[in-house]
Amino acid sequence: MRPEVVAEFRAATEYYHKERHLSRSFRAQSAKLLALLGQGSGVVLDIGAGPALLGPAIVSLGYDYIAMDMVLEMLRGASGILLEHRAAMVVADAEALPFADRSFAAVTAMGVLEYMSNLSQALVEINRVLAPGGVAIVTVPHGSAPYRRSCYAWRRLKAAAKRLLLRREGEPSASVSGTMKYVPTPRRWREEAAKAGFDVAADGFCNCQVLPEPLASLSPGFAQRLGAVMEPACLVRPMRALGTQYVMKLVRA
Numbered sequence: 001m002r003p004e005v006v007a008e009f010r011a012a013t014e015y016y017h018k019e020r021h022l023s024r025s026f027r028a029q030s031a032k033l034l035a036l037l038g039q040g041s042g043v044v045l046d047i048g049a050g051p052a053l054l055g056p057a058i059v060s061l062g063y064d065y066i067a068m069d070m071v072l073e074m075l076r077g078a079s080g081i082l083l084e085h086r087a088a089m090v091v092a093d094a095e096a097l098p099f100a101d102r103s104f105a106a107v108t109a110m111g112v113l114e115y116m117s118n119l120s121q122a123l124v125e126i127n128r129v130l131a132p133g134g135v136a137i138v139t140v141p142h143g144s145a146p147y148r149r150s151c152y153a154w155r156r157l158k159a160a161a162k163r164l165l166l167r168r169e170g171e172p173s174a175s176v177s178g179t180m181k182y183v184p185t186p187r188r189w190r191e192e193a194a195k196a197g198f199d200v201a202a203d204g205f206c207n208c209q210v211l212p213e214p215l216a217s218l219s220p221g222f223a224q225r226l227g228a229v230m231e232p233a234c235l236v237r238p239m240r241a242l243g244t245q246y247v248m249k250l251v252r253a
């Protein structure tokens, strides 16, 4: 785990407890993830669960649920949800899962793999703890979405302007978000999954964003409404690149 990521999510705990469930990003990703998971039985391990917002829906699909996160404060706020559903919580690092091989019917990881210090290691760990016939459903940033490319270009432009105007170092960034380490194309995500011993059984896109940066930041309300109206476009092949999140259903190769 990366100390700067721990610090970022510790600082964001209140947002995750109070507002995350209202965000379009959460609703779009969770709908896609739950549809790919489907009904079943056995135990689901939710890696990077935050305040375990997926818990009730996963339990209603027939599974038992374990919420896992590296930030204790995230899980602490989830204790009500977890008690109600007789679910468990574990504080641990996704890159060193404290579970025996073949423990889980399914693993979910929503918006977390991009923060790993070693993505391959995390994927190998997920593969290790899946029971035979188990599935992993992961949602990750779609690096070639026009919106993500605009974030990257805008950050670089701002850093260059800062250097020019202040005649000192700006912070050129390798990724579209300060702490996201992995923001590759869908093809690269599939290659990473394959290297860890997975086949991609199904995939898709969601969380449509039409307005690029800096327009999206200048009019966030309009950007969100436009994205919501256009969300169905993520289901149509030529338009699906507008989805800022990529979702994969992985099975052991």
Ligand SMILES: C[S@@+](CC[C@H](N)C(=O)[O-])C[C@H]1O[C@@H](n2cnc3c(N)ncnc32)[C@H](O)[C@@H]1O
Pocket (backbone or CB within 6 Å): 001, 002, 005, 009, 020, 026, 047, 048, 049, 050, 051, 053, 068, 069, 070, 071, 074, 092, 093, 094, 095, 109, 110, 111, 112, 115, 116
């Ligand atoms: C973007 S939040 C997503 C939370 C939740 N899945 C959701 O969608 O509401 C990412 C979460 O992953 C956790 N996380 C990041 N790196 C982790 C790691 N190496 N091991 C376990 N959890 C991690 C963070 O603490 C944070 O709660």
